[in-house]
Amino acid sequence: DVVMTQTPPSLSVAIGQSVSISCKSSQSLVYSDGKTYLHWLLQSPGQSPKLLIYQVSNLGSGVPDRFSGTGSQKDFTLKISRVEAEDLGVYYCVQATHFPYTFGAGTKLELK
Amino acid sequence: QVQLTESGPGLVHPSETLSLTCTVSGFSLTGYSVYWVRQPSGKGLEWMGRMRYNGDTSYNSALKSRLSISRDTSKNQVFLKMNSLQTDDTGTYYCTRGGDPFAYWGQGTLVTVSS
Numbered sequence: 033d034v035v036m037t038q039t040p041p042s043l044s045v046a047i048g049q050s051v052s053i054s055c056k057s058s059q060s061l062v063y064s065d066g067k068t069y070l071h072w073l074l075q076s077p078g079q080s081p082k083l084l085i086y087q088v089s090n091l092g093s094g095v096p097d098r099f100s101g102t103g104s105q106k107d108f109t110l111k112i113s114r115v116e117a118e119d120l121g122v123y124y125c126v127q128a129t130h131f132p133y134t135f136g137a138g139t140k141l142e143l144k
Numbered sequence: 145q146v147q148l149t150e151s152g153p154g155l156v157h158p159s160e161t162l163s164l165t166c167t168v169s170g171f172s173l174t175g176y177s178v179y180w181v182r183q184p185s186g187k188g189l190e191w192m193g194r195m196r197y198n199g200d201t202s203y204n205s206a207l208k209s210r211l212s213i214s215r216d217t218s219k220n221q222v223f224l225k226m227n228s229l230q231t232d233d234t235g236t237y238y239c240t241r242g243g244d245p246f247a248y249w250g251q252g253t254l255v256t257v258s259s
Contacts, residue, residue, distance in 0.1 A: 080249040
């Protein structure tokens with residue numbers, strides 16, 4: 033199975049600060065169709081996960097452009113510019129290129 | 145609009161079988177896949193398996209020997225059955241739509257495995 037390594041496991045931030053979360057996969061996530069099925073989710077406290085970014089860099093519906101995703105092959109980054117209170121929760125990367133799909137362990141974003 | 149709703153027993157005894165239902169609306173099961181994802185209490189997410197739009201299934205190899213996913217397209221329902229439950233199977237179980245992957249989730253159903 034593809035191992036997704038997310039760092040850091042937690043972040044303490046002030047409102048308005050910018051942060052980055054790293055996600056590295058044990059195999060290339062480029063599928064045979066040339067697309068890279070690496071997505072980012074946010075799980076707010078007590079909620080179901082919500083899609084933030086799909087296929088590395090595409091914003092999900094209704095997601096503010098403070099969120100951005102970059103990367104390729106095995107190395108990916110989620111950046112949040114100007115953190116707001118509603119951004120707090122646990123961020124997960126997930127790969128949907130190889131079966132079984134696998135998630136990173138999560139990065140918990142907390143207020144400083 | 146797209147909706148997914150999980151339902152199930154809440155409490156299952158050790159060694160018994162879990163049966164969950166995901167009822168969908170706003171889309172057709174013959175047009176989109178449905179995935180099952182679980183979250184042990186206080187822990188991260190685990191992809192369990194999927195029902196493809198064409199009726200094929202795929203399973204997480206770690207669960208494959210215990211897991212079965214099926215559907216009833218006339219009722220817009222996808223079913224999960226997992227046997228030999230143990231206490232570490234306790235957690236929240238979600239169904240989520242494929243296609244535009246992970247864009248739509250149910251609210252989750254909490255399953256507690258306890259005697």
